[in-house]
Amino acid sequence: MPQKIIVQEGDNLSTISERYAVPIRNIIEMNHLAAPYALQAGEPLTLLGAAYSHCSQRRRFV
Numbered sequence: 001m002p003q004k005i006i007v008q009e010g011d012n013l014s015t016i017s018e019r020y021a022v023p024i025r026n027i028i029e030m031n032h033l034a035a036p037y038a039l040q041a042g043e044p045l046t047l048l049g050a051a052y053s054h055c056s057q058r059r060r061f062v
Contacts, residue, residue: 002030003050007043020050 005020016039017024028037030046039045 003047005045005047005050007039007041007045009041011039011041013037013039016045016047020047022047022050 003020005016007016013024013027016022016027026048027033027045030048
């Protein structure tokens, strides 16, 4: 079942692909994106077969 998400500040195809365990090619095709694939914060995307992965978020230690 498709899942709708909203692009967050700093997101790109790679981070979304990792976070939701969806291949980049699927994100591009499902949303009819064209090169250079620049995403804007607030933009809605549809992901097919998304499985949110809390562990894939980057953590920064200081």
